[in-house]
Amino acid sequence: MGEAQRRLLGYRSALLEPPMAVPSVSTLLTARLVEAVRVAGLDGYDIAVERLAPTSKAGFGDYQSNHAMRLAKAVGQPPRVVAERIKQALEADEAIARVEVAGPGFLNLHLKDEWLCQRLALQCEDPAGGVEDSGQGRTVVIDYSSPNVAKRMHIGHMRSTIIGNALHRLYQASGWTVLADNHIGDWGTQFGMLIVAWRRWLDPVAFEADPVGELERLYVAFREAASGDAGLEDLARQETARLQAGDPDNQTLWKRFVAISMAEFQGVYDRLGVQFDMTLGESFYNPELPGVVESLLGSGLAEESEGAVVVRFAEDAAEKSVRGRTLVIRKQDGAFLYGTTDLATIEHRLASWAPARAVYVTDGRQQLHFQQVFAAWKAWRQARGLDPQAIELVHTWFGTLKLPEGMMSTRKGNVIRLVELLDEAVRRARAVVDEKSPSLDEAERASIAEAVGLAAVRYSDLSQNPQSDVIFDWDRMLAMDGNTAPFLLYSYARCRALQRKGEVQQPGVQALAVSHPLEAALVRQLLRLPDVVAAATEGHRPNLLCDYLFDTAQAFNRFYYEQKVLQAESEALRASRLALVEASARVMGRGMELLGLRPLGRM
RNA sequence: GCAGCCAUAGCUCAAUUGGAUAGAGCAUCGGACUACGAAUCCGAAGGUUAGAGGUUCGAUUCCUCUUGGCUGCGCCA
Incomplete structure (x- = not known):
C-alpha cells in the first residue's frame, strides 16, 4: 500500500x-x-x-x-x-x-464564511476545543525537570521544567495518556560528601532558616576543603559505600536530605502549576542495577575493561554518532553510573505501563549520552530476543541557558536561583499593574502580578525554538511589551471586560457571522488552533503555539479596534460580534492553558 | 580527530519541515484615545537568508565543500 x-x-x-x-x-x-x-x-x-x-x-x-x-x-x-x-x-x-x-x-x-462560522462554533463547543485526539489509546512517559537533591533549583532547571510541562499539557490535549515522571537526582557520590560535611560543619541556625541553602553551602564547603585534603574524598567514598550498603544512620540522613529538597521543589512546582504523576528518582532503580550489568555481560554486549564494565559500540553501528564509542555502566570501584540507571528505567517503564513512547526533556549536552543509552538498550533487547522497537525513545533536547559570563556552576556559586527569578518577575509585573490598574484593590493586584510575572517568564522561554541556546538576560526574560505573555493576557482580559460591560449572561458562539474582512480573518485564525496544537505536540515545539497565540491576539485586537461590539449598528451584528469575542476568548484561553499560563478575567 | 547543533533586518527571534513577494517583536521615525481597556492599533524604514557549488517546476529549508561560533566525546549527572 x-x-x-x-x-x-x-x-x-x-x-x-x-x-x-x-x-x-x-x-x-x-x-x-x-x-x-x-x-x-x-x-x-x-x-x-x-x-x-x-x-x-x-x-x-x-x-x-x-x-x-x-x-x-x-x-x-x-x-x-x-x-x-x-x-x-x-x-x-x-x-x-x-x-x-x-x-x-x-x-x-x-x-465560505458561513461554513467557517459553523466549523468555529463546533470547535468552540467541543470540550476538547477541537483539538484532535491523535494520541487516543497510547501512553507516553514524559521525563522532565529532574533536579538534584540537596541543591536549590536554579535557572538551569527552568527550561526542562517549563518546556517539559508544556509538552505534558500538549500531549494530554492530544488525547495521550500521559505519565509525567520527575527523575530526580537522589543518589550518587555527592551524598557521601554531604554526610561528611553535615557531621563536621552543619550550622543548625542556618539550616533552620534555609534547609536546602545550608545543604548547598555544605556541599560547596566540602569541595573547597577536599581540594586541599585528599583524605576527605576517601572519607566521602566510605560514607557513600555505607549509605549504599544500608547503614541506618546514613540512610536516615539521606532520607532527610531528600525530603527537605522535595519540599523546596514543591514550592516552585506549585507556583508554576507543575504536577507529576510520579517521582521515581535514581535511587528507585538502585536494586536493579547489578542485574542490568550482569545481563549485559551475559549477553556479550558488555565487557570488562580496565576494571570497569563498558558497552562498546561498533564502528559500523546504525547510529552514526555512537560509532566507536563506549558507555561505562560500572566503575572500577563497583559503583554504577547514570547510564546504568537509565537502562533500568526504560525496562521498568516498559514493564509497568507499556508506553508507546518515552520523552526525555533535557539539555542538548546530553545528546550523546541518550543516543548511547538508547542504542545500548535496543541491542540489549535484541540480544534477549525481545522487540527493540517496543517503545519509541525520544530525547527532545533544548539549548543551554548560559549566563553572560559563561556557564553556571553550583561549585563556583554563580547561579541565579529559580525562586529569585520568579520573585523578580512578579515584582516587575506588580509595578506595571500598579501603574495601569490603580483602581483594583491590593489583593487583586497582588494576584494579578503573580499570574502576569510567572506567565512572562514562562512565555519568554517557550516562545522561541527550544533548541537554540539562550543567554540569560533579565530584561529579555521579563519583558512585558510586544510578543509576550502579558500581551496575550491583556487581549483575553479585553474579551472578558466586553462581556462584563455588555452584561452577557451566558456567552455563546451560535450567532457567529462575518460582516467585515477583519472578522473573516479572525474566524480563519481561530480555526487554526487544532492544527497548531497537533504540530506543536508532534514536533515538541511549544513555540509554534506561542507564535499562533500572538498572531491570534493581534487579529483580535485589530478586530476590536475597528469594530464596535456593544454599540454595533444592529442587534444581529452585536450578537455575532459578541460570539466572535467569546470564540476568541475560548481559543486564546485554551491555548494559554496548554502553555501553563493562567488566563485572567481582569488585569 | 570524531560527532551533534548553529549562522536570517541594528538587536532578539519566526518562517506551517521543499512552496508564491522571507515575517514578527524590540529599538528608530511618523500617526490614532472628551475611551466597548492606549498593557492597544495604523504606517515608514530596515535583507545578496555567512560564502561557493549542486539537486528541481520551486531552496532559508535537502546534498557537498569553505569560513566562523557553540557543545559533547570511558569511569560526574
Missing part, C-alpha cells in the same frame, strides 16, 4: 470514528482533496497527500494545496492541467466558494 493510500485511509477512518468529535478544517479539506483526486481519476499514484495548510498570503485565498505539482510528473501532464482537473472535482463542495489555479500549479481554495 502506498503512502497516499495509507494516509487516505487514515483520514477516512478519522472522519468516521467517533472519538474525534470535531475534525479540523485542514483535516476536512484534506479528505475532500483526496476524494477530488479520486474523482478526477488521478489516484493510484504513490504520492503522499500533503495536508492542506492555510495560504501564506491573504491574496491567495484561505487554504492551499500543492498536490498538483507533486502529481504532475507521475501523471505525465503539466502541473496546471493536473490542477485544473482537481479543481473541477473540488468546486462542488459546500465548504468551498471557489478554487483558483495559480502560479506553477497551486490550488487556492476560497472558503
